[in-house]
Amino acid sequence: MTTAPRIALTRLAGLLADGTRAAFCLALLDGRAWTAGELARHAGVAPSTASEHLSRLVAGGVLAEEHQGRHRYVRLADVAVAQLIEDMAAHDPPADPPPTTLRATGSRRALTFARTCYDHMAGRLGVAVADALTRRRLLERDAGIAFTEAGVAWLADLLGEPPATTGRRPLARLCLDWTERRPHLAGAAGAALCRHALNEGWVTRIGSGRALGIGPTGGEAFSRVLDIDVVALKLSMETPMTSSSGRADTA
Amino acid sequence: MTTAPRIALTRLAGLLADGTRAAFCLALLDGRAWTAGELARHAGVAPSTASEHLSRLVAGGVLAEEHQGRHRYVRLADVAVAQLIEDMAAHDPPADPPPTTLRATGSRRALTFARTCYDHMAGRLGVAVADALTRRRLLERDAGIAFTEAGVAWLADLLGEPPATTGRRPLARLCLDWTERRPHLAGAAGAALCRHALNEGWVTRIGSGRALGIGPTGGEAFSRVLDIDVVALKLSMETPMTSSSGRADTA
DNA sequence: GCCACGTTGCGGCGAGCGCCGAACTATCGC
DNA sequence: GCGATAGTTCGGCGCTCGCCGCAACGTGGC
Numbered sequence: 415m416t417t418a419p420r421i422a423l424t425r426l427a428g429l430l431a432d433g434t435r436a437a438f439c440l441a442l443l444d445g446r447a448w449t450a451g452e453l454a455r456h457a458g459v460a461p462s463t464a465s466e467h468l469s470r471l472v473a474g475g476v477l478a479e480e481h482q483g484r485h486r487y488v489r490l491a492d493v494a495v496a497q498l499i500e501d502m503a504a505h506d507p508p509a510d511p512p513p514t515t516l517r518a519t520g521s522r523r524a525l526t527f528a529r530t531c532y533d534h535m536a537g538r539l540g541v542a543v544a545d546a547l548t549r550r551r552l553l554e555r556d557a558g559i560a561f562t563e564a565g566v567a568w569l570a571d572l573l574g575e576p577p578a579t580t581g582r583r584p585l586a587r588l589c590l591d592w593t594e595r596r597p598h599l600a601g602a603a604g605a606a607l608c609r610h611a612l613n614e615g616w617v618t619r620i621g622s623g624r625a626l627g628i629g630p631t632g633g634e635a636f637s638r639v640l641d642i643d644v645v646a647l648k649l650s651m652e653t654p655m656t657s658s659s660g661r662a663d664t665a
Numbered sequence: 666m667t668t669a670p671r672i673a674l675t676r677l678a679g680l681l682a683d684g685t686r687a688a689f690c691l692a693l694l695d696g697r698a699w700t701a702g703e704l705a706r707h708a709g710v711a712p713s714t715a716s717e718h719l720s721r722l723v724a725g726g727v728l729a730e731e732h733q734g735r736h737r738y739v740r741l742a743d744v745a746v747a748q749l750i751e752d753m754a755a756h757d758p759p760a761d762p763p764p765t766t767l768r769a770t771g772s773r774r775a776l777t778f779a780r781t782c783y784d785h786m787a788g789r790l791g792v793a794v795a796d797a798l799t800r801r802r803l804l805e806r807d808a809g810i811a812f813t814e815a816g817v818a819w820l821a822d823l824l825g826e827p828p829a830t831t832g833r834r835p836l837a838r839l840c841l842d843w844t845e846r847r848p849h850l851a852g853a854a855g856a857a858l859c860r861h862a863l864n865e866g867w868v869t870r871i872g873s874g875r876a877l878g879i880g881p882t883g884g885e886a887f888s889r890v891l892d893i894d895v896v897a898l899k900l901s902m903e904t905p906m907t908s909s910s911g912r913a914d915t916a
Numbered sequence: 917g918c919c920a921c922g923t924t925g926c927g928g929c930g931a932g933c934g935c936c937g938a939a940c941t942a943t944c945g946c
Numbered sequence: 947g948c949g950a951t952a953g954t955t956c957g958g959c960g961c962t963c964g965c966c967g968c969a970a971c972g973t974g975g976c
Binding site for chain 4: 700701702712713715716717720734735736737
């Protein structure tokens with residue numbers, strides 16, 4: 415019987431096929447844990463409804479939960495799941511575009527400039543980082559993507575330790591940026607870099623969402639370490655980029 | 666609105682959430698084009714039902730179709746979709762195992778030894794190839810996986826031309842083998858290697874499925890090129906491998 | 917101890933969807 | 947041309963599943 419993988423596939427797909435559950439997962443792509451109530455409000459459903467959905471997602475191995483007092487915190491189960499959700503959300507239906515007439519305005523502006531994408535940096539800043547690494551030949555994009563020897567050394571020097579290569583998570587991975595339509599750096603190195611940038615105050619979280627802003631040490635650090643002029647980058651937001659469509663959001 | 670990626674995710678997930686459509690996609694993982702009727706019989710549904718499902722999968726960008734006379738041939742839309750389906754089907758639900766008491770017997774034996782997985786080789790043979798490449802330092806598995814310089818040269822020599830690195834498909838990629846529970850080689854190199862092995866008669870297709878057998882030139886070629894003793898490999902099928910569970914099938 | 921709040925379980929309603937059979941169209945072989 | 951075969955379209959049936967409101971439970975603050 416060829417039914418064993420079929421049930422595995424339909425089980426996972428079925429969990430993500432519902433709008434409410436999908437909204438939960440996309441929200442959790444910010445890499446942090448949310449409470450059941452927060453997710454219910456975020457998706458606009460009753461708490462009881464959210465509770466049932468969460469139970470199913472946990473049982474299906476998509477989410478991991480943790481109880482703290484009267485709160486139920488959930489987060490994505492692991493990076494593999496996060497990657498899967500990213501990949502699926504990035505899959506384009508074939509052409510004949512349903513006229514999506516959205517434009518990146520208002521609060522979306524912050525997300526377009528910089529945000530977290532599960533555990534690494536995305537948005538114009540994330541793309542700029544990936545570009546800077548490539549320009550300096552620390553990152554090589556030939557077939558796939560990989561750090562050069564110089565790149566691994568640079569990373570070790572920056573973080574104060576060689577990047578952890580435990581597990582099967584690739585050091586470098588490309589993640590297509592939805593707002594920029596260009597790839598930014600994901601993988602273990604992308605996560606380490608993002609963690610470092612948050613710890614060192616290069617970037618700070620804006621509010622409770624996924625948006626990032628430049629932190630107190632960011633201007634100097636990005637210039638010194640990667641030769642990125644964040645002021646110019648921010649100004650470049652005023653003049654829309656080439657062929658940037660109205661499509662925005664998660665990345 | 667955070668709804669744009671949500672509909673993208675639910676649309677794709679919804680397509681894969683149905684058992685019949687999932688069976689279609691898993692069958693198409695062999696990388697070849699099937700007719701609508703073949704898929705209908707394979708999944709055990711009426712032709713009319715299959716027709717509707719196929720139309721939806723095509724409209725959703727999961728499958729590509731091609732009409733030839735009175736036949737409608739469909740195949741997976743691209744490697745990204747194939748990879749996604751592999752990844753999703755490989756996702757394990759958390760523990761507490763539903764007592765799956767399957768054993769690799771009968772016709773499944775052939776699949777366990779060697780088969781195609783979308784466009785590359787899987788099964789014990791596929792794993793042996795990946796191991797041989799690693800042993801000879803042509804392939805490096807450190808963080809992620811990559812060909813060494815010697816490996817690229819070896820590949821170019823074997824194929825008579827440098828491996829095509831066009832497009833964004835990585836040269837080397839790991840694909841978890843479901844029967845062996847160990848990774849085999851996928852990516853552009855895995856596909857090129859499989860194509861070469863079929864062309865040169867190292868392996869041949871068994872029947873109309875995904876199963877592969879050793880071809881007339883296979884014994885000599887695998888020994889010469891990769892130092893793999895296929896006879897010993899086939900004999901090793903008699904003694905079950907360490908901790909090989911009953912789970913079998915697609916990979 | 918008491919109340920507020922976050923969360924869970926249950927009953928019931930309504931919509932969506934997968935299934936089939938029957939009728940119809942298109943292609944192939946003779 | 948004619949029958950056989952592959953595929954599509956349509957109507958209708960039945961089941962699943964997402965939703966809510968209400969009641970109940972546990973935790974934390976006073």
